[in-house]
Structure formats: C-alpha cells, structure tokens
Amino acid sequence: MLAVVSAPVLADRLKDLTRVKGVRDNQLVGYGLVVGLDGTGDSGPATSQTYRNMMNRFGITIPEGVNPNTDNVAAVSVHATLPPFAKNGQELDITVSSLGNADSLRGGTLLMTPLKGADNQVYAMAQGSLVVGGFGAQGQDGSRITVNVPSVGRIPNGATIEREVTSPFTEGDTITLNLLRADFTTARRVVETINGYLGEGMAYAHDGTSISVKAPRDPSQRVSFLSILENLEVDPAEEAAxxxxxxxxxxxxxxxxxxxxxxxxxxxxxxxxxQENPEVDQPDPFTGGQTVVTPNTQIAVxxxxxxxxxxxxxxxxxxxxxxxxxxxxxxxxxxxxxxxxxxxxxxxxxxxxx
Structure with a gap:
C-alpha cells in the first residue's frame, strides 16, 4: 500500500512550532559503584580500583597484593537530564548502566555519585536503590535466557540538584524564538502574527529559523508576556515535496x-x-554392462x-x-x-x- 500524507489547514500554536532561545535541557553524567548485588557484579580493574578508593575514604586500607572480591559490586555510569529553570533541592530521575561485565544490576544500590555537566562542574548528587526491568537465568549446562537488559536500571527521583544553571531568559530587551523546522515562509507568518497582535515592529526575523520579539525586562512581566506569545496560532507553511x-x-x-x-x-x-531430472539406465542382466546416469536438465523462463x-x-x-x-x-x-x-x-x- 502507498501511504498518503495530506496537510490539513490547521493553525499551530507558537509553543508547538518554536523553542525559546536559551531555555534548554543540559546533560549530566557521573561514575559510581553499585553494591549489594547477588554475585552478578564485575571483576574489572576499574571496579577494583574504585572499590579500594572508596574504602580509603572510609579509613579502611586494603593491603597491596590483595584483590578484593567485587562479585557483589559493579562500576556504572550514571546519566540524567537537567531541565531548564531547575532549582536547588529538586529531584531528577537517573539511569544507571553497567560499564564492566556485570551480569545484572537487579537488587543493587547506587552509592553517592556526583553528576557533572560539560563544564566539569557538579550539578547533582545521585544515590538510591535501582529498579531493573530485565532479568536473566542460567542453567548448569550453560543454557541461559535473558529478558530485556538487566545491566541497565533507573532510580526515580534518584538525584538531588545541588547547583542551578544560569538562564539568559531574563537578559536583554528581546526574546528569540527558534523554529523547530527552518522555513522562511513560516518565519514570515510568525512575524506577521505577532505584529498583528502586539503592534507593528514588535517582532522581526533574523533568518528562516530565528524570530526576535521585544519583551519587558521585569521577569514577572516577561513570563506573562511569553505565556501570551506561545498561545498565538500561526498557519505553518506547507512542507516541501x-x-x-x-x-x-x-x-x-x-x-x-x-x-x-x-x-x-x-x-x-x-x-x-x-530443474534437474537425472535418468538412470540399467544394463541388461548378465551382459557385463555398467549403470549410466544421464543428466536431464529442464530450463523454463x-x-x-x-x-x-x-x-x-x-x-x-x-x-x-x-x-x-x-x-x-x-x-x-x-x-x-x-x-x-x-x-x-x-x-x-x-x-x-x-
């Protein structure tokens, strides 16, 4: 079947067509240990070294040459998304993934792990018990079955924000809206819609993506102003063929x-x-002849x-x-x-x- 896509003439809200410049998510990542596993951890050198460092911070020294048993420990990476305008004390969902050869993280607990941004600054601290959707089972004969991915888990509200990200939302005399899909016709229509509602000269386009709108400096007034803007309806341009x-x-x-x-x-x-249909010719009895196979090939187009x-x-x-x-x-x-x-x-x- 050939699918048909038709574009009905429907107006879209500005909040569905654009994003405010500077209002964005930020990615966080960290490295830590998951403990309390039921023999499904990993035994890599990174895990052993991290385990030693953790014991040293608690005042426990493991003698050199002694390899700690880390079957119940796994080295993991932790990542989360820091939403815009996130404040100190708010919580984030985090995802924990095994870095080594751990069989499963089910039943494990993530120890306190700092989460850093691209600037290498700590923005959140993560800790908690993992929720793992996958599981695996293995028999003595080597047979095994795995459902989903047991080496990845999540911790709802597992990280607490410790540092805020400065947003340029309240800076300057204008707000810039960036179209999700660059289009000169749509940019022109956005400018015409805003100027028609707020007055001529309030909005102007930089290119096929960015539209700047004059806005009040007071943060409270700017929030109300943007609330009005994002609910204006604009007819987007038709897509290219x-x-x-x-x-x-x-x-x-x-x-x-x-x-x-x-x-x-x-x-x-x-x-x-x-199609091959070989024919077998048998010699007459007591003649001393040999059996002969005659090829018979049939080709059809x-x-x-x-x-x-x-x-x-x-x-x-x-x-x-x-x-x-x-x-x-x-x-x-x-x-x-x-x-x-x-x-x-x-x-x-x-x-x-x-």
Whole structure:
C-alpha cells in the first residue's frame, strides 16, 4: 500500500512550532559503584580500583597484593537530564548502566555519585536503590535466557540538584524564538502574527529559523508576556515535496505536493527455473554392462505480464496513488519505479531513503 500524507489547514500554536532561545535541557553524567548485588557484579580493574578508593575514604586500607572480591559490586555510569529553570533541592530521575561485565544490576544500590555537566562542574548528587526491568537465568549446562537488559536500571527521583544553571531568559530587551523546522515562509507568518497582535515592529526575523520579539525586562512581566506569545496560532507553511522510502519495512510515504511530469512506466518480473531430472539406465542382466546416469536438465523462463501506466502532465498525488494501486505493484516494485522516475527527472520531489 502507498501511504498518503495530506496537510490539513490547521493553525499551530507558537509553543508547538518554536523553542525559546536559551531555555534548554543540559546533560549530566557521573561514575559510581553499585553494591549489594547477588554475585552478578564485575571483576574489572576499574571496579577494583574504585572499590579500594572508596574504602580509603572510609579509613579502611586494603593491603597491596590483595584483590578484593567485587562479585557483589559493579562500576556504572550514571546519566540524567537537567531541565531548564531547575532549582536547588529538586529531584531528577537517573539511569544507571553497567560499564564492566556485570551480569545484572537487579537488587543493587547506587552509592553517592556526583553528576557533572560539560563544564566539569557538579550539578547533582545521585544515590538510591535501582529498579531493573530485565532479568536473566542460567542453567548448569550453560543454557541461559535473558529478558530485556538487566545491566541497565533507573532510580526515580534518584538525584538531588545541588547547583542551578544560569538562564539568559531574563537578559536583554528581546526574546528569540527558534523554529523547530527552518522555513522562511513560516518565519514570515510568525512575524506577521505577532505584529498583528502586539503592534507593528514588535517582532522581526533574523533568518528562516530565528524570530526576535521585544519583551519587558521585569521577569514577572516577561513570563506573562511569553505565556501570551506561545498561545498565538500561526498557519505553518506547507512542507516541501518529498517522497520517503523505508527500505527495511517497505513503507512509502508521498507528500501532498509531489507531482510527476509526463512519463510512461512499465515494470515486470522475469523468473528463471532450472530443474534437474537425472535418468538412470540399467544394463541388461548378465551382459557385463555398467549403470549410466544421464543428466536431464529442464530450463523454463517465465515472465510476468508487465503493465504500462502513464502519468500525464502535472499529475496530482491522488492520480499517482490510483495509477500505482491499479497495477497492484508490491512495495519493492513501487520503490524501483519511484527511483527510476527520479533519475529520469520526472519526479518533482526530493526522494529520501531511510
């Protein structure tokens, strides 16, 4: 089946089309230890060294040459997303992933782990008991079964924010809105909508992505001002003509503005069948002859009837779908036809294969 994408004329809110410049998430990452595992930890050198360092901080010295048993310990990476305007004392969900050869993190507890940003500053501290969705089982004969991924777990509200990220939201005399999809027509319409509501000259576009809007300096007034802006409705521009092909699943999506120049297409399949039927000749009794195998090869060539269909000038999307569906072509055949049309210069659209 050929999927059809049509763009209904619906207005979108600015909050669905844009993001405020400077209001963004920040990624945090850390390295720590998970303890309390039921013999499913790892025995890598990094785990042993980290275990020694932790014991030293608690005033316990492990003699040199003694390798601590770390079957119940696993070295892990911890990552989280710090949302915009996050404040000290708020909590974050964290994800914990094994770095070594730990079989499972089920039942483990993450010890206090600092989470750092790209500037190497600590922004949160993580600790808590893991929730692991995967599990595994192994028999004495070596057979084993694993469901999901037992070496990754989560800790809801497992990190506490210790440092705030400064936001440029309250700085300057303007707020900049960045379109999620760059388009000059959409940028112009956003400017026209804002100026029509707030007054001429309040908004201006820098390019096909960024639109600046004059805003009050007072933080409280700026929040109210942005609340009004993000609920304004704008008619986004129509997307460029595209045909998207998923070669793995056979899915084909044709955009609304796709057109085909005059072209005639024929497509068929050629099948070659080779069948071996060897014949065995037995000699007459008491003649002293030998059994002879005579090869008998049959080759058949079958060509499916190929239908030809023609596209007229400025063919619309509906006509394309009807023509292809009448032929009854399989998704793979439709892909070949579309690629051939593109190479012939008859397909007026961008062909994207994913």
């Amino acid at each position: 595209k045909v998207v092909i998923n070669s793995r699943t056979g899915t084909i999506v044709v955009g609304q503005n796709v057109q085909v120049s005059p072209a005639a297409v024929t497509h068929g399949n050629l099948t070659v069948t080779i 079958t060509e499916d009837p190929a239908r030809m269909f023609q596209f007229g000038p400025a063919t619309t999307l509906n006509e394309i779908v009807q023509a292809v569906n009448q032929v009854g072509a399989a998704p793979g055949d439709v892909m070949a036809v579309l690629e051939a049309l593109k190479q012939a210069g008859a397909l007026r659209a961008e062909l994207i294969v994913i």
